Amino acid sequence: MTTTLAAPETTRTDNLGTVLLRTCRAEWARIWSVRSSWAFALAIGVVVLGFATILGFDARSGWGEDAPEGGSWALGQVAGTFGMFVLVAFALVAATADHGTGGIVPTLQWTPRRGVLLAARATVVVLTTTGFCLLLVLAASLLARLIAPDFGLAAEDLGVLAEVAGVYVGVTLLSVAIGLATRNTAGGLMAVIGLILVLPLMLAILGQAFDWARDLGELVPGTGALHLMFDETLGSPAPQLSTEYAWGLLGVWAVGALALGGLRMLRADADR
């Protein structure tokens, strides 16, 4: 044990950027240092590549006029959408783990500037999951191309990946935000899966009989996400929506939820 006392705070010149960068590195370490993250990564991989394989064989048997314009990219996009449902669970667990385990106590001792922690947590979870899933979608597209050679992999259709990335950013941010707002994994998971998957599909089915359900469905973030991901392949739950509206819907929900979750992180006691 050294007997040297720490330098007075006033002599440290760490600026906000440095502190944010360090906190991002710590957040990254928080993700990879627990087994559950690797289990989620494995699960997402199995789901995305598994669906790519199924879709590839299905496409090989002949989709005829139903073949999407994007070719194998579109197949990868559909496979990636199924992976998205595991992805939101992972993002939510990453956001709530500290509160569920009590780890928020050392976390806030090490990063007492809560705005910095909020920015780092949202950034690292979103970038990590989006980057990983994009690689999987790329791999899924290549796999589908191998299985169904008739489906092209044209460079001009690469824009599909940008669309996938945008949707991933939106739903991951929404999941992180809901996790920060609820501080509860089970409750948050129910809310996210409900908003992204259950409500859009349920309201789409009800919307065939009731106008109010169709109108309500147009306000749910998952409707926007599924519209963007499925519109040209499996079909949108709300085909009447424009692409711009779908992006706006997802964006408003993500930003709004982040404001709510961020407010709780900034203002509330650490673990109450």
Add this chain to the structure above:
Amino acid sequence: MISVRGLTKQYGEVRAVDDLTFDVEAGKVTGFLGPNGAGKSTTMRMVMGLDRPTAGEALVNGRPYRELATPITQVGALLDAAAMHPGRTGRAHLRIGARTNGIPLARVEEVIDQVGLGGAAKRRIKGYSLGMRQRLGIAAALLGDPGVLLFDEPVNGLDLDGVRWIRALLRGFADEGRTVLVSSHLMSEMQLIADRVIVIGRGRLIADTDIEAMLRGLDAQRVRVRSPRADALAEALTPRASSIDRTGPDELEVAGLPAHEIGDAAHRVGVPLHHLAEVQHSLEHAYLRLTEDSVDYHGHTPAQEPATLDGAAR
């Protein structure tokens, strides 16, 4: 140095901390005492920026903890040994703390050795005993080699060797000029290591003093004396003693007279003495006296009833 000024925390109808003001000085071990629910942990959490005060402020080296850019080089704290992600290894837990504050990872290995975690550092925390978690929490507090240290019940779960180690560690930190605030419900432990004590009850300050002054503040010095002629001795002492209590068939406890005067008086009246000693006050005694009106949660001993076997009752 830690400065607490008018610190108040309200949870709905409950005022957990009520206008608390005190300073924790450098170079001393300051004990933080109070009954269950007195507000000790809440106060420490507010000092560490975990909970937002309803009123008042807590400053560390003149600044709120939340404003510190590299906080663990200023303040180290063990607040709750169970508050860690159980799926992470001890070493990974400490490395995250080091990364967050720009501390070289070599320092992680130093504190692991210092707290005696050794090979356990590579195991996941869910496999740790309470004592090992305490050691890991202490290692985290020491990561930044800070000048201010807060420990909430640091000896919980430690074995005797661990208790002696933490005792020496805290004493050593204070001797190095660091500020040490430690809460504990083990009064004998606090009497051994604390230079000063801050006592709170129901969120309010009851005492802020050094140990000696706290002990002196109790009753006048009492002397325990044993003699086969206790009645005769009591008669001889009565004019000058402030009180004489019979505590046994041949034992008295005398207040208001020093031991040597009691010995002289016994000699004058020819009473033999078998025992003569000043009664040592304990911190526990002083603490109980100070907090007797501030205890929210009392336990009750079940009433002793005659043991009756079913068969006998019938």
